[in-house]
Amino acid sequence: MVEKKYKRTLYFLLFILPCLVLYALFCIVPFVRGIGISLRQWDGLTPRTPLSLNRAEFESQILDTLTAERDRDYVLSIYRYDAADDSYKRFSVGGTARIKLERIIKKTKYEPEFNKFVGLDNYKKIFTGRAHADFYPHVSQIAQYERTSQLKRSIGAAQFKNEVLKGAAQNEAWRAVLTAAYLYNEQSDTYVLADRYSERHADDALWNLIESGENAHAAALTATILDEYMRAVKERSVTAPSGAAAAYTEEFVAAQGLDAASATVFYRYAETIDEIATVKNALADAWVVQSFNMGVIGFTLFFAVFSVIGINVLAFALALALDTGIRAQKAFRTVFFLPNVLSMIIVALIWSMLFNQLHPAVTGIDRWISDAHKTPWLLVLVAVWQGAGYYMIVYLAGLQNIPTQVIEASKIDGVTAGQRFRHITMPLMIPSLTISFFLMIANALKSFDLIFALLGPTGYATGTVPFVMDIYFDAFSKKQAGLATAKAMVLFLVIVLITGVQLYVMKRKEVET
Numbered sequence: 339m340v341e342k343k344y345k346r347t348l349y350f351l352l353f354i355l356p357c358l359v360l361y362a363l364f365c366i367v368p369f370v371r372g373i374g375i376s377l378r379q380w381d382g383l384t385p386r387t388p389l390s391l392n393r394a395e396f397e398s399q400i401l402d403t404l405t406a407e408r409d410r411d412y413v414l415s416i417y418r419y420d421a422a423d424d425s426y427k428r429f430s431v432g433g434t435a436r437i438k439l440e441r442i443i444k445k446t447k448y449e450p451e452f453n454k455f456v457g458l459d460n461y462k463k464i465f466t467g468r469a470h471a472d473f474y475p476h477v478s479q480i481a482q483y484e485r486t487s488q489l490k491r492s493i494g495a496a497q498f499k500n501e502v503l504k505g506a507a508q509n510e511a512w513r514a515v516l517t518a519a520y521l522y523n524e525q526s527d528t529y530v531l532a533d534r535y536s537e538r539h540a541d542d543a544l545w546n547l548i549e550s551g552e553n554a555h556a557a558a559l560t561a562t563i564l565d566e567y568m569r570a571v572k573e574r575s576v577t578a579p580s581g582a583a584a585a586y587t588e589e590f591v592a593a594q595g596l597d598a599a600s601a602t603v604f605y606r607y608a609e610t611i612d613e614i615a616t617v618k619n620a621l622a623d624a625w626v627v628q629s630f631n632m633g634v635i636g637f638t639l640f641f642a643v644f645s646v647i648g649i650n651v652l653a654f655a656l657a658l659a660l661d662t663g664i665r666a667q668k669a670f671r672t673v674f675f676l677p678n679v680l681s682m683i684i685v686a687l688i689w690s691m692l693f694n695q696l697h698p699a700v701t702g703i704d705r706w707i708s709d710a711h712k713t714p715w716l717l718v719l720v721a722v723w724q725g726a727g728y729y730m731i732v733y734l735a736g737l738q739n740i741p742t743q744v745i746e747a748s749k750i751d752g753v754t755a756g757q758r759f760r761h762i763t764m765p766l767m768i769p770s771l772t773i774s775f776f777l778m779i780a781n782a783l784k785s786f787d788l789i790f791a792l793l794g795p796t797g798y799a800t801g802t803v804p805f806v807m808d809i810y811f812d813a814f815s816k817k818q819a820g821l822a823t824a825k826a827m828v829l830f831l832v833i834v835l836i837t838g839v840q841l842y843v844m845k846r847k848e849v850e851t
Contacts, residue, residue, distance in 0.1 A: 375823040376460055382819030384452040387436075387443045389428050393419065396426040403446040413442060460824035469821065472798045473808060475636040480629045480710060480799075485576045485622035489614065491531050493520065498529040505624035512620040519617040535617055540610045541568060547603050559594065571608055575615035583608045583615070629710055631801035634808040640714055641721070641804060642782035648722035649729055649778055656726065657733035671734070675727035682724070686791030689720050707792060710800040717789055717802060724788070725781075729774050736770030737763070772844040776837055783833050786810065805829050 391400075396417070404410045416439060417426040431439055449455065463469050482501065483490065493502065498520065506512040520529035533539060544564060567590055574582040587608040591601045632640055656674055660667050677685065693707040693716065707713055740763065748758050786806040789797060795811065797803040803811075805825070812822035 372823050373827065375820055376827050377455060377457055377824075378820045379452060379454045379456045379459070380820040380823075381452040381817040382813055382822075383817065384450045386440045386450070386453055387428060388448075388450055390425050392425045399448045400443065400446050403448075404442070409442045409445070412438065456820070460821045461828070463821060464824060464828060469825075471633075472631070472801075472803065473634045475633045476631050477628055478631045478801075479626050481622065482625040482627060483618075483621050485615075485618045486573070488537055489519075489531055489535060489617060489621065492523075492526070492528045495522065495527045495529060501627050502621065502625050505626055506620065509620075509624070512624045515617055515620040516624065534610075535614050537572070537611075537614060540607055540614070543603060544568065544607055547600060563594075571611050572615075575608075575611045576618050580612070583612050629801075631710070632714070633801060634803050634805055637714060637802050638783060638785075638805040641718060641785060642779060644715075644718045645721040645725070645782045645785075646775070646778045648718060649725045650774065652722055652726040653729035653774075654733050656730040657737055660730070660734055661737045671731070674730055677724045677726075678728040680724075682787040683791050685720065685724050686788055689716075690792055708796070708800065710802075713793070713797075713800040713802045717792065720788060720792070721782075721785070725778075729778070732770055732774050733767070736767045740766050768844060768848050772841065772848065775840055775844065779837055779840060780833055783829065783836070 388396075400413065401410055404413065416431055416435070417428050419425075420427050464473075467474055502516060502520075503513065506516055519532055519535050521532055522528075523530045571583045571586060574586055584605070587604050591604055596604065660671055664670070680688075690707070697706050698704050705712070707716060744762060744766075745758070748762055753761075784806055785804045789802065789804055790807055790810070793800070793802060795815070797807065806829070809822045809825050809829070812818045812825065
């Protein structure tokens with residue numbers, strides 16, 4: 339019995355309509371709303387209908403402009419007049435009531451200050467360089483030393499000459515102070531801080547005063563009091579005008595009732611800290627280097643290019659190695675795939691510990707993830723480590739689908755391994771490469787969680803903030819939801835364009851092979 343055509347059509351519609359409704363509800367509608375938000379000056383908080391508005395403004399801009407009496411009645415059913423502050427305040431509304439209220443308020447052409455329609459202004463900001471400085475590639479000044487930190491015990495000779503002394507060339511006083519404080523050590527080819535500028539030596543003199551117990555007044559000082567005093571003196575020496583540390587010390591000595599001998603030790607300490615502060619200020623002012631900052635756009639492209647290349651090369655190499663039939667193939671496959679199973683937050687915590695604790699202890703290099711020169715490459719390294727296992731499985735499946743008869747026939751014909759890889763393996767692997775490149779590129783351009791967990795907002799200092807993270811900070815930290823949504827739309831179009839071209843080119847390769 340042949341089924342009637344209208345029944346087949348009915349069954350098809352019953353099957354496909356729920357999918358279309360859900361797709362429209364959760365994809366099309368939010369996308370259209372997003373386009374609307376991108377055309378507004380929205381802060382992410384201000385509603386389209388005012389929460390509170392003074393009486394004169396409410397009556398002149400809303401009530402008096404409504405011609406339909408039912409619209410006025412509906413608005414007044416939601417807003418109530420508060421005589422205490424002479425304003426109209428809105429009840430909480432939601433669902434269809436909110437939509438109806440927004441439609442009525444729209445008739446009045448009233449718009450809250452932080453929810454105004456600005457047209458393409460957000461997009462103009464993005465494409466004309468007015469979004470914010472860190473969004474675009476630029477040259478920035480990076481301070482290599484913070485004046486509130488302890489002085490570095492040693493600085494490499496090349497770094498001291500090319501960065502510190504070069505920065506101090508514009509100020510002879512800085513140069514004189516720094517060359518007196520850092521003495522060249524020929525054996526280690528470094529400039530070493532003179533002992534007289536060591537905070538540790540100065541602190542020991544005070545600790546010895548109270549630990550010896552020879553003076554009753556000094557012995558009465560507790561470790562907490564002394565620690566607070568030293569911290570205050572060091573802070574004042576670098577942030578307050580000259581003499582502030584000595585003045586604070588004089589007040590401290592009087593308040594603690596110290597005798598002349600103990601007071602002399604404290605005055606000498608304040609004098610030493612002032613000398614050290616002079617070196618700190620000179621080093622902080624002179625040791626500033628120019629660095630190229632890729633900005634959000636540059637880093638996103640950098641991360642996408644090198645992570646895609648790195649993941650692809652490593653995943654393909656691992657797949658080729660595991661396809662040779664080596665022993666413990668399943669165990670190796672599990673080990674290589676394991677990083678992909680881990681939560682991205684766990685991955686970030688593991689590598690953060692390595693960069694902040696293990697690597698400095700092993701290599702002696704203090705700055706890893708906070709170094710603007712190293713951080714981009716380290717993020718690519720983590721992304722490759724975490725993502726290669728997944729694509730290894732995709733490539734391994736593609737390799738194992740290559741007909742063995744073709745491989746055996748090529749060996750009989752005397753085809754070399756290189757020729758076999760180029761003319762047989764690679765052409766037959768194009769379907770796997772197509773889907774892998776599509777996923778790699780899209781994920782790399784949308785990267786967020788790994789970098790956010792490793793760096794957070796400090797990524798702006800090292801120029802390692804990807805596009806999605808910048809959108810996040812714009813929307814939730816800077817309260818520029820309209821601009822953030824416009825950036826999201828631009829990113830969407832970029833991903834569609836790049837992946838569309840990639841799919842088109844590689845699909846043609848599939849047809850040709």
